[in-house]
Amino acid sequence: MNEEITARGVLESELATWRTSVGNQKVQHAMADAEVVRRFALAIGADPDVERQAPALSHWALFVDAVPSDKIGADGHPVRGDFLPAVHLPRRMFAGAALEFHSPLQVGAAVKCVSTIAAVNHKRGQTGDLVFVNVRREISQQDRLCVSEEQTFVYRADGEPLKPIREADLQLSDHITWSPGPVDLFRFSAVTFNAHRIHYDQRYAQEVEGYPDLVVHGPFTAIKLLDYANRSAGREMRTFAFRGAAPLFVSQPIRLSAANGLGSFVATRCDGIKAMTAQVEFA
Numbered sequence: 001m002n003e004e005i006t007a008r009g010v011l012e013s014e015l016a017t018w019r020t021s022v023g024n025q026k027v028q029h030a031m032a033d034a035e036v037v038r039r040f041a042l043a044i045g046a047d048p049d050v051e052r053q054a055p056a057l058s059h060w061a062l063f064v065d066a067v068p069s070d071k072i073g074a075d076g077h078p079v080r081g082d083f084l085p086a087v088h089l090p091r092r093m094f095a096g097a098a099l100e101f102h103s104p105l106q107v108g109a110a111v112k113c114v115s116t117i118a119a120v121n122h123k124r125g126q127t128g129d130l131v132f133v134n135v136r137r138e139i140s141q142q143d144r145l146c147v148s149e150e151q152t153f154v155y156r157a158d159g160e161p162l163k164p165i166r167e168a169d170l171q172l173s174d175h176i177t178w179s180p181g182p183v184d185l186f187r188f189s190a191v192t193f194n195a196h197r198i199h200y201d202q203r204y205a206q207e208v209e210g211y212p213d214l215v216v217h218g219p220f221t222a223i224k225l226l227d228y229a230n231r232s233a234g235r236e237m238r239t240f241a242f243r244g245a246a247p248l249f250v251s252q253p254i255r256l257s258a259a260n261g262l263g264s265f266v267a268t269r270c271d272g273i274k275a276m277t278a279q280v281e282f283a
Helices: 012-019 034-044 182-191 202-207 218-233
Strands: 025-031 091-101 110-125 128-141 144-156 175-178 237-244 254-258 264-268 274-282
Touching (some): 012 110, 034 182, 034 218, 091 218, 182 218, 218 254, 218 264, 218 274
Antiparallel strands (some): 091 144, 175 254, 237 274, 254 264, 264 274
């Protein structure tokens, strides 16, 4: 199925079929193993003393798309039509998420994740058809809710190849610069079991998906924005929401800074484009 994905437009009948997946549920069980969480912490640049405190988004390393090799498509993602609907648009991306933190994750204890498809929506814009799939997840330990989140995935048609990004002389006040290299991207892919080839296969990223270089993971950037927000405020975080707007690329500087508005943060690409925005609510 995945090998035959095409960029043809979305039919109303197809959209209706995909919407029958709303309500689909998947239950996963895992152990918050200290070494798994520690590898995640090291990959994102967090404190490896996870027994004292696990990174806020550690569950992203625990509940992953672990499928056999014959269930992997040409892009490295699991083939479609199992839990997620079989949307035929060829490009799939993690567009954003909204999270609420209820209780810290306890390392060394069993964890449960209940995922439910909440919505399937279609939009038609200047770049063509877009299909958004929202997945709600609840992560709990011993019937204690730790994190609730709603993830948004977007499917789109092939687009024109993106020209190389040229660095601009940006005049930003308070910010930090993050320049993830290929090893950083590989380690994050490994610890989250993310086989999407745009993050490690340069030839595929350039020749098939039309990017100028390896693409930085959206969740990786979100983690860095969350960490920047935490360091800036020094207070307990209650909610965190982020949305990707433009791709970021390997070995190019990314500026993380506060934006206009209380609790607003932004990751700015080296050419000045706002690549990701985030909103934080503190306790």
